[in-house]
Amino acid sequence: MGAMSDVAIRRARPEDLADLTEIYNHYVIHTAITFDVEPYTPETRKPWLEQFADAGRHQLFVAQSAGRVIGYAGSMRFRPKAAYETSVETTIYLRPDHTARGLGGRLYARLFEAIRGEDVHRMYAGITQPNDASNKLHARLGFREVGRYGEVGRKLGRYWDVLWMERNV
Ligand SMILES: CC(C)(COP(=O)(O)OP(=O)(O)OC[C@H]1O[C@@H](n2cnc3c(N)ncnc32)[C@H](O)[C@@H]1OP(=O)(O)O)[C@@H](O)C(=O)NCCC(=O)NCCS
Numbered sequence: 001m002g003a004m005s006d007v008a009i010r011r012a013r014p015e016d017l018a019d020l021t022e023i024y025n026h027y028v029i030h031t032a033i034t035f036d037v038e039p040y041t042p043e044t045r046k047p048w049l050e051q052f053a054d055a056g057r058h059q060l061f062v063a064q065s066a067g068r069v070i071g072y073a074g075s076m077r078f079r080p081k082a083a084y085e086t087s088v089e090t091t092i093y094l095r096p097d098h099t100a101r102g103l104g105g106r107l108y109a110r111l112f113e114a115i116r117g118e119d120v121h122r123m124y125a126g127i128t129q130p131n132d133a134s135n136k137l138h139a140r141l142g143f144r145e146v147g148r149y150g151e152v153g154r155k156l157g158r159y160w161d162v163l164w165m166e167r168n169v
Contacts, residue, residue: 009110012060019069021045023093032128032155057088057120061110070098073107086121104137120169129161143167
């Protein structure tokens with residue numbers, strides 16, 4: 001792998017769909033980091049990608065190296081009811097061989113810059129425990145702990161806690 005200087009952060013594009021699906025599926029299949037349990041195809045993942053736009057509350061950025069996407073960070077609707085619209089839930093996933101090099105912080109910085117001028121007031125991250133890298137990344141970037149849902153999901157034969165964190169936009 002090249003140095004981090006070879007990594008470009010840019011807005012996600014429709015043609016990133018296959019890479020984005022592949023990255024996510026790794027965590028769907030092998031971990032409880034996400035509570036999705038069935039892997040996606042690019043076709044079934046397309047509605048997820050289409051929720052993001054070039055402006056507004058819901059935006060998606062990718063890290064690209066050597067012509068392929070190696071990670072992404074985005075902001076999504078938090079809950080469906082109308083008054084929640086000023087809150088977003090963030091999502092961030094790197095290819096497993098590109099973690100622990102500061103890339104998560106670079107992706108989030110770009111996302112935060114993009115939504116700062118938008119009508120968003122709070123962002124939320126739900127982190128299945130344990131996940132030291134994610135806990136530390138979010139704390140370092142100004143997320144505060146809200147609370148921990150105990151055994152809120154069941155996957156891979158056991159129950160998992162989720163730590164919720166909150167950040168001012
Ligand atoms: C979570 C994730 C986005 C963090 O991004 P990253 O680029 O790997 O994070 P960083 O390199 O900036 O590391 C963040 C912190 O965690 C630490 N860390 C990194 N990997 C770690 C590991 N495996 N175990 C413990 N600590 C770890 C780093 O030392 C750093 O600590 P610091 O803030 O005190 O310096 C990334 O690791 C990832 O995609 N993981 C798999 C998917 C995932 O968990 N997504 C988040 C779901 S909520």
